[in-house]
Amino acid sequence: MEWEIVMGLEVHTELATKTKIFCGCSTEFGGEPNTHVCEICSGLPGTLPLLNQRVVEFAVRTGLATNCEITRKNKFDRKNYFYPDLPKAYQISQLYLPVCRNGWLEVTDKDGNPKKIGIHEIHMEEDAGKLIHDEFEACTLVDYNRCGVPLLEIVSEPDFRSADEVIQYLEKLRAVLQFTGVSDCKMQEGSLRADVNLSVRPKGQAEFGTRTEMKNLNSFRAIQRAIAYEAERQIELLEDGEKIVQETRRWDDNKGYSYAMRSKEDAQDYKYFPEPDLPPIEISEETIEKIRAEMPELPEQKKRRYTEELGLSAYDTSILTSDKAYVSLFEETLALCDSPKDVANWIMGEVMKLLNDTATLPENMPLAPKDLAAVIHMVKAGKINRGTGKNVLEKVFTEGVDPEKYVADNNLAQITDLSALRPVIEEVIAANEKSVSEYKSGKTQAMGYIMGQAMRALKGKAPAQEVQKLLHEILD
Numbered sequence: 001m002e003w004e005i006v007m008g009l010e011v012h013t014e015l016a017t018k019t020k021i022f023c024g025c026s027t028e029f030g031g032e033p034n035t036h037v038c039e040i041c042s043g044l045p046g047t048l049p050l051l052n053q054r055v056v057e058f059a060v061r062t063g064l065a066t067n068c069e070i071t072r073k074n075k076f077d078r079k080n081y082f083y084p085d086l087p088k089a090y091q092i093s094q095l096y097l098p099v100c101r102n103g104w105l106e107v108t109d110k111d112g113n114p115k116k117i118g119i120h121e122i123h124m125e126e127d128a129g130k131l132i133h134d135e136f137e138a139c140t141l142v143d144y145n146r147c148g149v150p151l152l153e154i155v156s157e158p159d160f161r162s163a164d165e166v167i168q169y170l171e172k173l174r175a176v177l178q179f180t181g182v183s184d185c186k187m188q189e190g191s192l193r194a195d196v197n198l199s200v201r202p203k204g205q206a207e208f209g210t211r212t213e214m215k216n217l218n219s220f221r222a223i224q225r226a227i228a229y230e231a232e233r234q235i236e237l238l239e240d241g242e243k244i245v246q247e248t249r250r251w252d253d254n255k256g257y258s259y260a261m262r263s264k265e266d267a268q269d270y271k272y273f274p275e276p277d278l279p280p281i282e283i284s285e286e287t288i289e290k291i292r293a294e295m296p297e298l299p300e301q302k303k304r305r306y307t308e309e310l311g312l313s314a315y316d317t318s319i320l321t322s323d324k325a326y327v328s329l330f331e332e333t334l335a336l337c338d339s340p341k342d343v344a345n346w347i348m349g350e351v352m353k354l355l356n357d358t359a360t361l362p363e364n365m366p367l368a369p370k371d372l373a374a375v376i377h378m379v380k381a382g383k384i385n386r387g388t389g390k391n392v393l394e395k396v397f398t399e400g401v402d403p404e405k406y407v408a409d410n411n412l413a414q415i416t417d418l419s420a421l422r423p424v425i426e427e428v429i430a431a432n433e434k435s436v437s438e439y440k441s442g443k444t445q446a447m448g449y450i451m452g453q454a455m456r457a458l459k460g461k462a463p464a465q466e467v468q469k470l471l472h473e474i475l476d
């Protein structure tokens, strides 16, 4: 039987506000445990939350960038549950009137056609603290620094039919959140995490199968692997005539399997009710228009501009706009050396290779635009050749050297006095009699070897065309 996978996504993203959603505590990642806490975010009785208006602004930005309707009158609700990482024993969230609804993002399906993935809603809520299970002391510690950090939960429709569509959507969503300045989306710090709801059904069947939920997946690789594993697990069960249990499962990326955590709660288990400590939120038409007018350029707009105004290919633009760090490096370098194709090629070739080789995330780019521009300038002006340029860039990237000083200190500049080439080339010819006679007897491929020897003798600092010209002059 042929099976179809059906998936929906709940993405949580931590917002890049300076302070928490209902108090003035810092949202900074990585502080000493329990140093970013106060009586409000640690849930002491008698305290009252005060809404950080930036959170609403960020939610509206995200909604506008994902084609959502903005709910003019929305409000918070209380989601009741007890867990040690949530000292109030309830989370302030939005159930009945979320701030954004009915949006979409576009992906490409397996046949290469555009496909809209629906966004059911986006709601604002607060994050919980973090439990740290200490294996040595056999105890669990709790850190409330994250408690009350603002979150947006972006809930998709069950429109995904493959892991590839899921990854494309997440990449687009991440780009939108980064470009609008709403979140830094650092998955390794938990700023962007996804829950995947997954079910399978025989191809052609209209009803959905029973779904399971995998929570808090925090890398694209983990998401892909978890989807492949869960789809196969469900298909095997159904083919053996068994039933799928609706449950929440935890994916263990180290071990490569998932296991049941708890049966899935329904909304009624949380006994939601309207949050009595916060007034409803009204968003005026003027506010929305102001936010719309101040929106930074989004990835899709950048792509169009790069193609139309800078003459880059669709392929190049889609790679360059896939991460905000690439865009910043591209635009700032371009401002210094005005050669879009060169800058794009250096970033997509050498810079991405260096990031990959050193397992560095784009957001931690150790390369200043002025240094990339300096390398491009030197290559374009013929001061160094491309091969040397790559080496210099690597030194800038790994050791932070100044490119111009490095070229000067290591005597890497190309030989511009061409009369200096002839004596070196003559020496090479004299030292390679065998290849020279082969070449003279008609084995033209011997020239490649002689050329290599000549470039090596010149330490790669001579313009290859000139060397070749001289060799032919002498030998032909």
Ligand SMILES: [Zn+2]
Pocket: 020, 023, 024, 025, 036, 037, 038, 039, 040, 041, 042, 148
């Ligand atoms: Zn606080």
